[in-house]
Ligand code: SMG
C-alpha cells in the first residue's frame with residue numbers, strides 16, 4: 001500500500017508498506033468466528049531484526065502447526081504456545097491479535113473493553129519523517145498543526161537534529177508539544193551534543209542509543225534534562241521494569257508488535273503504571289486494523305501522553321478499513337464494536353492483495 005508521503009527515519013525510508021495480514025477462522029472451543037491480525041514488520045530488517053517475508057515464513061512453518069494441532073487456542077494461550085520459538089515478536093503479535101479478534105467478536109466484546117480501556121477517545125500525535133530541507137519540515141509541521149494534531153514528533157539523526165528542532169520551536173512557539181525520535185542513531189559519546197536539545201523544551205527524546213545499550217541510556221539520562229523514552233529497547237514487561245529500575249528511561253513507548261502482542265503490551269502498561277512511569281502508544285504505519293487495536297490500547301489509564309496514533313489520512317489515500325478521522329478536538333474515537341470493531345473493506349482488500357495462503361488444520 002502506497003503511503004501518502006515518504007517517511008524517512010535514521011535507518012531508512014518507507015514509501016510503500018508491504019503488509020502481512022493474518023486471518024483466523026475458529027470453530028468450537030473458545031467460539032466460532034473469524035478474526036484479523038496485522039503484522040507490523042517492515043519490508044527490511046532495519047527497525048528491528050524482523051522483516052515481513054520472514055514473518056510470513058515463521059508463521060507458516062513454525063507457528064501455525066502447533067496452533068492448528070492444539071485442541072483449543074484461547075487468545076491468552078497463544079504466547080505460551082509459541083514461547084518455544086525465540087524472537088519474532090511481531091509475527092507472534094499478529095497471530096495473537098487475529099485469535100483475540102475472533103474470540104472477542106464471538107463473545108461480543110470490544111478490544112477496548114477487554115484490555116481495560118477507561119476513555120472513549122484518545123489524543124492524537126503525529127510523527128514526521130526527516131525531510132530534505134528545513135522549509136519542507138516547517139510546512140509539514142504547519143499542516144499537521146492545522147489538521148489539529150496535539151503533539152508533534154520529529155525524527156532526527158546526526159547532522160539533521162538540533163538546528164531542525166530549534167527551527168520548529170522558534171517558528172511554532174513554546175506551547176507546541178514537541179518530541180524527537182532518533183531510532184538508535186547516536187552513541188553515548190554524543191551526550192554533550194544531545195544536551196543542546198535541553199533548552200528546546202521537548203517532552204522527551206525517544207531511543208537515542210542502540211536497543212541493547214541500557215547502560216548507555218542510564219548514563220545519558222543522568223546527563224540530560226530532557227526525559228529519555230525507550231522504544232526499541234523495551235521488548236517485554238520484564239525488560240520495562242528492569243530499564244525503569246536502572247533509570248535508563250522515565251517514559252515508555254508501547255508497541256504491541258515489539259513486545260509480542262496486545263496482551264503483553266497491557267502487561268508493559270501495568271508494569272510502567274506500578275513504577276509511576278507514563279506511557280504512550282507507538283505506531284508502525286498500520287492500516288485501520290492495527291490502528292483500531294492501537295486506539296483500544298491507548299485508551300488504558302496510564303497512556304498519559306498523546307501517541308503516534310494518527311488518522312488514516314496521515315498514511316493512506318484509501319485505508320483498508322473505514323477511515324479513522326481526527327476530531328475537531330485533536331482526538332480519535334476508540335472503536336466500540338466487537339473485537340477490533342472494524343474489518344477490511346472487501347474491495348480495498350482485493351485491490352491491494354498480492355498473494356494469500358490458507359493453512360488448514362491437518363486431518
Ligand atoms: O505509525 O505514525 C506511525 C509511525 C510512527 O515514528 C513512528 N514509528 O520508531 O517510533 C518509531 C517509528 C517506527 C516505524 S518507522 C518506519
Ligand code: MG
Nearest residue numbers: 181206207231
Ligand atoms: Mg520510535
